[in-house]
Amino acid sequence: MASERIRFYQTGSFAAGNRLLPEDMRSEQSSAARAxxxxxxxxxxxxxxxxxxxxxxxxxxxxATKGKMIAVNATGCLEVFSTPFPETSWQIPWLHSxxxxxxxxxxxxAAALAAAGRTDTRVVAQxxxxxxxxxxxxCLSGLFERNDDVLYICYDNQAYMNTGVQRSGATPPAxxxxxxxxxxxxxxxxxxxxxxxxxxxxxxxxxYTATATVADLRDLEYKATRAMDFRxxxxxxxxxxxxxxxxxxxxxxxxVARLATESGLFPVFEAEGDQVISxxxxxxQVPVTDYLRLQARYAHxxxxxxxxxxxxxxxxxxxxxxxxxxxxxxxxxxxxxxxxLTPAPVHDSQLRR
Amino acid sequence: xxxxxEGSRAVAETVARCRPQVICAYPITPQTHIVEALxxxxxxxxxxxxxxxxESEFSAMSAVIGASATGARTYTATASQGLxxxxxxxxxxxxxxxxxxxxxxxxxxxxxxNIWNDHSDAMSQRDAGWIQLYAETSQxxxxxxxxxxxxxxxxxxxxxxxxxxxxxxxxSERADIPDQPEVDAFLPAYQPRxxxxxxxxxxxxxxxxPEAFTEVRYLADQRMRQALELIPDIAAAFWRQFGRASGGLxxxxxxxxxxxxxxxxxSVLGTVKDTVDQLRDDxxxxxxxxxxxxxxxxxxxxxEALGDGHRPRRLVVIERALAPGSGGIVTAxxxxxxxxADGRSCPAGNPIISTVVAGLGGRPVTxxxxxxxxxxxxxxxxxxxxxxxxxxxxxxxxxxxxxATRRSGPSAENILRDLSATAPxxxx
Numbered sequence: 001m002a003s004e005r006i007r008f009y010q011t012g013s014f015a016a017g018n019r020l021l022p023e024d025m026r027s028e029q030s031s032a033a034r035a036x037x038x039x040x041x042x043x044x045x046x047x048x049x050x051x052x053x054x055x056x057x058x059x060x061x062x063x064a065t066k067g068k069m070i071a072v073n074a075t076g077c078l079e080v081f082s083t084p085f086p087e088t089s090w091q092i093p094w095l096h097s098x099x100x101x102x103x104x105x106x107x108x109x110a111a112a113l114a115a116a117g118r119t120d121t122r123v124v125a126q127x128x129x130x131x132x133x134x135x136x137x138x139c140l141s142g143l144f145e146r147n148d149d150v151l152y153i154c155y156d157n158q159a160y161m162n163t164g165v166q167r168s169g170a171t172p173p174a175x176x177x178x179x180x181x182x183x184x185x186x187x188x189x190x191x192x193x194x195x196x197x198x199x200x201x202x203x204x205x206x207x208y209t210a211t212a213t214v215a216d217l218r219d220l221e222y223k224a225t226r227a228m229d230f231r232x233x234x235x236x237x238x239x240x241x242x243x244x245x246x247x248x249x250x251x252x253x254x255x256v257a258r259l260a261t262e263s264g265l266f267p268v269f270e271a272e273g274d275q276v277i278s279x280x281x282x283x284x285q286v287p288v289t290d291y292l293r294l295q296a297r298y299a300h301x302x303x304x305x306x307x308x309x310x311x312x313x314x315x316x317x318x319x320x321x322x323x324x325x326x327x328x329x330x331x332x333x334x335x336x337x338x339x340x341l342t343p344a345p346v347h348d349s350q351l352r353r
Numbered sequence: 354x355x356x357x358x359e360g361s362r363a364v365a366e367t368v369a370r371c372r373p374q375v376i377c378a379y380p381i382t383p384q385t386h387i388v389e390a391l392x393x394x395x396x397x398x399x400x401x402x403x404x405x406x407x408e409s410e411f412s413a414m415s416a417v418i419g420a421s422a423t424g425a426r427t428y429t430a431t432a433s434q435g436l437x438x439x440x441x442x443x444x445x446x447x448x449x450x451x452x453x454x455x456x457x458x459x460x461x462x463x464x465x466x467n468i469w470n471d472h473s474d475a476m477s478q479r480d481a482g483w484i485q486l487y488a489e490t491s492q493x494x495x496x497x498x499x500x501x502x503x504x505x506x507x508x509x510x511x512x513x514x515x516x517x518x519x520x521x522x523x524x525s526e527r528a529d530i531p532d533q534p535e536v537d538a539f540l541p542a543y544q545p546r547x548x549x550x551x552x553x554x555x556x557x558x559x560x561x562x563p564e565a566f567t568e569v570r571y572l573a574d575q576r577m578r579q580a581l582e583l584i585p586d587i588a589a590a591f592w593r594q595f596g597r598a599s600g601g602l603x604x605x606x607x608x609x610x611x612x613x614x615x616x617x618x619x620s621v622l623g624t625v626k627d628t629v630d631q632l633r634d635d636x637x638x639x640x641x642x643x644x645x646x647x648x649x650x651x652x653x654x655x656x657e658a659l660g661d662g663h664r665p666r667r668l669v670v671i672e673r674a675l676a677p678g679s680g681g682i683v684t685a686x687x688x689x690x691x692x693x694a695d696g697r698s699c700p701a702g703n704p705i706i707s708t709v710v711a712g713l714g715g716r717p718v719t720x721x722x723x724x725x726x727x728x729x730x731x732x733x734x735x736x737x738x739x740x741x742x743x744x745x746x747x748x749x750x751x752x753x754x755x756x757a758t759r760r761s762g763p764s765a766e767n768i769l770r771d772l773s774a775t776a777p778x779x780x781x
Binding site: 091 | 374375377403407411412413416417418419420421423424427441550553555556557561562565
């Protein structure tokens with residue numbers, strides 16, 4: 001019988017399969033007892049990063065809270081594809097109110113739970129980048145400032161995908177959207193100052209802030225779980241590629257997300273208070289073009305001629321992130337607190353060493 | 354307990370006795386004294402409630418939406434720009450069927466910015482799906498809150514208690530603040546119709562398309578129709594429990610056999626009643642119909658109050674808000690209410706209706722001006738649409754400027770400049 005030697009890195013993702021781990025260290029998604037918070041039958045597109053991210057994050061929170069969770073959802077793709085009346089994919093108490101108010105609604109839920117002495121039930125609010133970075137920003141800042149006991153999760157796909165891919169405050173420079181079309185001498189989104197909500201969250205000094213991507217789902221599970229160790233306002237910013245809006249193949253969602261981190265364009269880190277306590281190191285730095293080429297929203301950077309000037313500016317942005325968060329530095333050997341603090345799920349960086 | 358008390362304070366103390374579990378507030382004049390008092394009651398432990406100081410009115414309404422959906426009795430208060438700023442969430446609370454109670458300390462809407470009383474704010478939200486009750490006195494403002502919680506929770510529909518800014522919120526009047534056991538006996542603990550509960554998870558706020566949206570809206574209207582029955586019942590129960598008349602749909606005063614009836618809402622009713630007494634002394638058969646409920650609009654109660662057989666010859670509607678390009682908001686509603694069964698809006702025997710826009714942005718509605726205007730109405734010289742105490746010369750001067758110069762500048766500031774030029778100096 002032909003056999004094949006299973007190599008650790010055979011998927012190209014460097015991620016270790018669950019089967020190689022002892023049962024108590026396996027991912028929540030591998031558990032038959034997982035909550036299936038966002039269950040099957042929803043209407044997300046093929047390869048939707050947001051659906052994937054939401055399922056992993058919320059199932060991890062469900063495990064951490066022993067099933068006592070209430071979720072508040074901003075208007076957006078996640079809300080629309082999960083609850084076409086009278087169907088719902090949510091197996092949890094779930095409330096959608098408006099586009100820009102999810103953080104405030106969640107504050108109200110937390111206040112009602114506190115008033116009723118039911119603080120064992122925890123509150124998660126979630127929205128896309130439009131609902132978070134733009135229209136929900138004031139409510140989010142209020143939530144942070146009051147330090148209300150809410151975990152807010154932003155699924156960032158870098159534009160208003162639900163309304164047809166319009167620019168948001170999280171749309172990166174040069175990206176094509178329906179309102180920053182790839183026409184004229186400077187096609188795509190203008191180079192602005194950006195709006196880094198994780199850093200804004202940290203500036204509020206909230207107990208816990210983290211970023212994650214759907215390329216490293218164990219890390220996402222870990223951070224969603226870790227967030228529940230804290231009381232007060234917590235913020236989790238998850239990069240979720242959108243094949244429709246990014247013009248990437250649905251099969252490449254994970255790969256695109258991984259290249260976003262490996263290029264330095266999307267730094268993955270966690271912070272307590274205003275201090276970064278860990279950052280995911282880049283093992284093999286890739287040029288930003290590896291990331292850009294997979295996405296039609298950047299096609300104008302390569303055709304009809306390569307816009308080396310624009311690409312250089314994007315690369316400079318990635319290099320700034322790498323320097324700022326020390327993404328290429330050797331990890332401090334004493335900095336394995338993630339694993340000490342949360343026995344499961346284990347962060348896969350432990351498996352790489 | 355009967356005491357001399359500021360209207361805001363009376364409302365705050367009464368709301369506290371309704372035991373709200375979550376209160377959210379963002380300050381706006383003239384609502385501030387209410388939430389300051391409630392905040393103090395929570396802070397010093399007299400009221401066991403979560404009090405959230407939010408960063409905007411939009412957030413205030415949003416937070417009470419979340420709290421209400423989690424099963425808490427919730428309260429907030431606002432006014433004017435604040436009500437408009439939270440408007441999206443105001444509609445949302447009603448659409449979700451959440452029994453939030455909110456005080457609106459009625460104030461004009463800018464520009465020009467103006468902190469004084471009229472009804473522009475609440476009237477702008479008349480179709481938001483909220484029940485709207487208007488208080489005539491501080492006592493009634495306080496009492497209406499007790500009734501509002503009961504009404505809201507029985508129907509699972511939000512209720513707005515409107516009280517005139519400054520005129521009621523900041524006036525010190527005699528008011529009886531009910532004792533806690535009395536309120537407890539009247540207002541049972543909140544039993545939510547829908548609640549976010551991990552033990553029994555439901556999705557609230559799903560997307561509804563053309564296949565069912567009309568039916569959901571139909572149910573919102575049905576709740577309002579149910580409120581038409583409940584509001585008088587609750588007012589009657591309130592009378593039995595507390596021994597005073599507060600609330601209800603309409604409040605007739607000397608309407609029996611009246612030829613001329615003034616229709617109004619809110620604190621102006623006191624002045625109107627005094628004027629009507631004066632008119633009666635003059636030999637003019639005048640009466641007043643106060644509307645306590647504006648949403649639902651009590652069409653049948655109005656028809657009954659005006660007499661199905663003998664209707665007054667003339668109605669004068671005091672409008673505390675202006676619908677530019679249309680006229681009076683209450684007038685339009687009243688005309689529709691007086692339509693016959695076939696929908697004819699002006700059947701024979703219906704009164705002539707005059708709209709009088711009065712008291713915008715805090716301009717005093719005086720007995721003298723009312724008396725003059727209503728005497729004119731009784732003698733058939735009041736036009737169908739007019740303003741009470743409009744300073745025509747100021748408006749005409751600005752109109753002349755606009756005709757004369759393209760770049761005539763900002764009108765409000767021009768008028769103010771004219772005013773200061775003509776105003777008497779410090780020596781009078």
